[in-house]
Each structure stands twice: as C-alpha cells, then as structure tokens.
Amino acid sequence: xxxxxxxxxxxxxxxxxxxxxxxxxxxxxxxxxxxxxxxxxxxxxxxxxxxxxxxxxxxxxxxxxxxxxxxxxxxxxxxxxxxxxxxxxxxxxxxxxxxxxxxxxxxxxxxxxxx
Amino acid sequence: xxxxxxxxxxxxxxxxxxxxxxxxxxxxxxxxxxxxxxxxxxxxxxxxxxxxxxxxxxxxxxxxxxxxxxxxxxxxxxxxxxxxxxxxxxxxxxxxxxxxxxxxxxxxxxxxxxx
Numbered sequence: 001x002x003x004x005x006x007x008x009x010x011x012x013x014x015x016x017x018x019x020x021x022x023x024x025x026x027x028x029x030x031x032x033x034x035x036x037x038x039x040x041x042x043x044x045x046x047x048x049x050x051x052x053x054x055x056x057x058x059x060x061x062x063x064x065x066x067x068x069x070x071x072x073x074x075x076x077x078x079x080x081x082x083x084x085x086x087x088x089x090x091x092x093x094x095x096x097x098x099x100x101x102x103x104x105x106x107x108x109x110x111x112x113x114x115x
Numbered sequence: 116x117x118x119x120x121x122x123x124x125x126x127x128x129x130x131x132x133x134x135x136x137x138x139x140x141x142x143x144x145x146x147x148x149x150x151x152x153x154x155x156x157x158x159x160x161x162x163x164x165x166x167x168x169x170x171x172x173x174x175x176x177x178x179x180x181x182x183x184x185x186x187x188x189x190x191x192x193x194x195x196x197x198x199x200x201x202x203x204x205x206x207x208x209x210x211x212x213x214x215x216x217x218x219x220x221x222x223x224x225x226x227x228x229x230x
Contacts, residue, residue, distance in 0.1 A: 004158070031216055043205070043220045050216070091158055095216075100209065101166040103149055104218060106158030 004107035006092050012113045018080040021110045023092030024073055030097035033104065034067055034077050037089045049075065050097070082114045117142045119206045121221035128196045129229055136191040136224045138206030147209035148189045149218070150180055154202045162204075165189060176200070196228045 005024040013019055025032045033048040047057040052069045060067070064083070069075040079086055089111050093104040119140045128134045140146055147166055151159040163174025170182045180191045191204060203223050210217040 042222045045217065048216060055216070093158075100147055101164055103151075103161040103164060104159070105161070106151075108156070108158045111156075 004092055004094055004105055006090075006107035006110050008110060009108065010111045010113075012115065013082055014115055015083055016081040017114075018078065019082045019086075019112060019114075021077040021090050021092075021112070023075045023077070023107060025075070025092070025094035026105055027073065028096065029094035029105070031095045032069060032075050033093040033095075034075070035091040035093065035106075037091060037109070038087075043091075046077070079112075082112075084114045087112055087114050117208050117210045117217075117219050119148075119208050119219055119221040121204075121206055121224045123224050124222075125225045125227065127227045127229065130198050131195050134193050134196040134200070134226065134228070136204050136206075136226060138189045138191065138221060140187050140189060140206075140208050142208055142210075146182075146187075146189075148180075148182065149207040149209070150174065150178070150189075150191050151205045151207060151220075152176075152202050153205065153223075159205060162191070196226075198228050198230055201226055201228045 007022045031050055034046040036044045046059045047067045049069045067077045089109045091106050091109045093106045095104050096102050121138055149164045150162040152162050153159045162178050163172050165172050165182045173179045178193050180189055182189050203225050205223050206221040207218045
C-alpha cells in the first residue's frame with residue numbers, strides 16, 4: 001500500500017491567495033483526519049470525516065478554512081484567503097473503523113508558507 | 116477530559132546507552148495509548164500501542180513501552196540507543212469515553228542520540 005498521499009509537499013503563496021491541500025487516504029480506511037502542526041501549538045486536529053461525512057470540525061480555526069471529502073479516496077483542505085499565521089505543516093491521516101487499537105496513518109504533510 | 120503530557124522537551128543520550136522518553140496520561144475510562152515517531156520532513160509513524168494485557172509492549176525498531184496504571188504513565192524505552200533514533204517522539208491517547216475517534220497528542224519530545 002502506498003500509504004496516505006498528500007500534495008503538494010511544499011506550497012508557498014502570498015497573503016490573500018487561495019490555497020488547496022489534497023489528500024488520498026489509504027484504500028479501505030473509513031476515517032480521514034486533517035491536522036496542523038506548528039512549533040507554538042504542536043499538533044492540532046482541524047476536522048475529521050467518517051465515510052466521507054464531516055463529523056467534527058470544531059478545530060477549524062476560522063471560516064477561511066474549509067474541507068471536503070467528495071469520495072472515499074480524496075479530500076481537500078482549502079484556505080481562502082490565506083494569511084501568514086496559517087503557515088504550518090498540514091497533515092492528513094486515515095484509519096479503519098471497528099478496531100479500537102487501530103492507529104492513525106499519517107501522510108508526509110504539506111508545508112505551507114504564506115508570505 | 117483526555118490528555119497526555121510529555122514533561123521533557125528534549126532528551127539527550129549517548130549511542131549505546133538506554134533511553135527513556137516519558138509520557139503521563141489523564142483519561143476517563145480505559146486508556147488506549149500510542150507512541151509515534153516523526154523524522155524530519157516526514158509524517159508521524161506508528162511505533163507501538165497499549166490496549167490491554169501485558170504492561171510491557173514491544174514495537175518497531177526495538178522500542179518498547181511500559182504501561183503503569185498506578186502512576187498513569189506510558190514511558191517509551193529502548194535498551195541501546197542508535198544515532199538513527201534521533202527524532203521527535205509523540206505520545207497519544209485515544210478518547211475512549213466521549214469521542215472514540217479523537218486522538219490527543221502530547222507536545223512531543225526531541226530525542227538526540229550522540230555518537
């Protein structure tokens with residue numbers, strides 16, 4: 001299995017621009033999570049989906065952030081408009097339903113820099 | 116509320132010496148505990164987990180962890196450190212009671228293994 005695939009690996013954009021981050025979860029996984037990692041705040045859960053349906057978006061910082069999962073093999077996280085404080089590494093992770101010992105499987109992340 | 120604490124931002128150890136990375140937890144109900152490792156520019160990789168049973172669990176790359184219910188700890192250990200073990204380590208607990216699909220991560224501990 002190729003694991004969780006994220007694109008792009010690096011994104012540099014100017015303040016005010018729209019940014020779209022992409023994720024392909026592991027085939028057969030029912031849950032998909034978006035995390036953000038910064039030095040100051042560590043790992044933060046932004047939102048997660050179950051069977052393509054958003055379950056908990058309480059971690060989404062502002063209305064500028066939105067996430068979709070149109071099918072079982074693809075999800076996007078969009079920031080519009082972007083701001084310098086959004087600079088961070090964004091991770092996507094997936095897991096299977098039913099096994100409480102099932103760990104999260106992370107992608108390699110997208111490093112976002114907003115200038 | 117569920118939480119984990121990693122009291123050390125950084126741990127330094129010489130190659131060949133034993134290492135310990137500390138984690139304490141606070142949960143309602145049974146703890147489902149995990150350790151992850153993060154290498155530079157990579158996502159988090161699952162190392163090991165405690166769900167039930169033997170208090171000493173073994174994982175990848177020669178790592179093991181000891182679950183101690185009375186001290187609410189789940190310390191990561193390795194008998195003989197390698198330079199290649201240098202990385203960022205995260206302890207996590209899975210929410211058992213309120214939101215089964217949420218993982219709560221510690222702030223991370225940077226492990227430096229010197230030759």
